[in-house]
Amino acid sequence: MDLSLSTRTVSDHTVLQVGGEVDVYTAPKLRERLVELVDGGARKVVVDLGKVEFLDSTGLGVLVGAHKRLRAAGGRLALVCAREPLLKIFRITALDQVFPLFESVDAATAAGADGQLT
Amino acid sequence: MATVRLSFSPEPAHVRTARLVGVAVARRAGIGGDLLDEVRLAIGEACSRAVALHRRHGLRTPISMEMTDGPAYEVRVVDQAPADATTAGAVPDLAVTPAVDAIDAPPDGLSEEAVAAGMGLTLLASLVDSLEVRRVAGGTGTSVRMVWLPRPTR
Numbered sequence: 048m049d050l051s052l053s054t055r056t057v058s059d060h061t062v063l064q065v066g067g068e069v070d071v072y073t074a075p076k077l078r079e080r081l082v083e084l085v086d087g088g089a090r091k092v093v094v095d096l097g098k099v100e101f102l103d104s105t106g107l108g109v110l111v112g113a114h115k116r117l118r119a120a121g122g123r124l125a126l127v128c129a130r131e132p133l134l135k136i137f138r139i140t141a142l143d144q145v146f147p148l149f150e151s152v153d154a155a156t157a158a159g160a161d162g163q164l165t
Numbered sequence: 166m167a168t169v170r171l172s173f174s175p176e177p178a179h180v181r182t183a184r185l186v187g188v189a190v191a192r193r194a195g196i197g198g199d200l201l202d203e204v205r206l207a208i209g210e211a212c213s214r215a216v217a218l219h220r221r222h223g224l225r226t227p228i229s230m231e232m233t234d235g236p237a238y239e240v241r242v243v244d245q246a247p248a249d250a251t252t253a254g255a256v257p258d259l260a261v262t263p264a265v266d267a268i269d270a271p272p273d274g275l276s277e278e279a280v281a282a283g284m285g286l287t288l289l290a291s292l293v294d295s296l297e298v299r300r301v302a303g304g305t306g307t308s309v310r311m312v313w314l315p316r317p318t319r
Contacts (some may be wrong), residue, residue: 070184071213072177078277103209104288108281132202139291140284163312 049073051098052080060156061089066098067105077106081113090122093155097127102136114146123147125155168193168234172227175219183212183230187240194234195315203292203300204313210292211242211286211309217282218246218307238313245306248262 050073051066061084064078069077084092094110096102114124125147137143149155169190173179187208188201196204210232215228226245233239290296295312 068181070177070209071180071216101209103206104281104285105213107284108277111280112277125248132199136206137287138289142284146268 068101074105095127194238207292215244
């Protein structure tokens, strides 16, 4: 399955829902979309990985890049990820200590509204 | 002797094909459950690394992958890229986790690609029962050999 990307706004957060496989072939499309969002003024960004079936180090690199870009612009990146195989990847690479990880989009936007992400 | 042998040109799009074949053969070798996810990711990382090396050196020669179904499931991914910083030693330092350090590097510091490559090696080292990275004997390139032992499905 190829990559799918869709953006919506949930209580002043930009939520990017990602589906399918994020790998060395599809990651450039994800990077492009995240750069567009940040360039377009998005500052509270939630990337929902709930429908991601595969994520490799290239995809992690793109998320790290978005995190840095947002932080430089005074923004924040949060991730929604509840599936164990994906969580394991974040633990192995210690990125679970870098990204705020949430079980749902609601939990991520509520944390953002409470200022926990700032 | 290899059960299945695959050769593919160094295109990112073919890495998915390599993963699919590698996982199909792993199933035949009795690998199941969560371990299949680890096999899928490790093969993807090894093949992505090989594709990136070929592209960095402008090589159009194919990458080869061999899967051997025995008491253990063995996958070997062989590139033809000349030695560089990541392959100069017999085995790169797989214990390092540069990803987290890189987060605080200035934006013009480590590139996303370098961050990804470091995390790729970290993932490879943790997902494989036995990992061996070495120069191809008498030739140019490196061989990444990954071995998994079948275990009861969780």
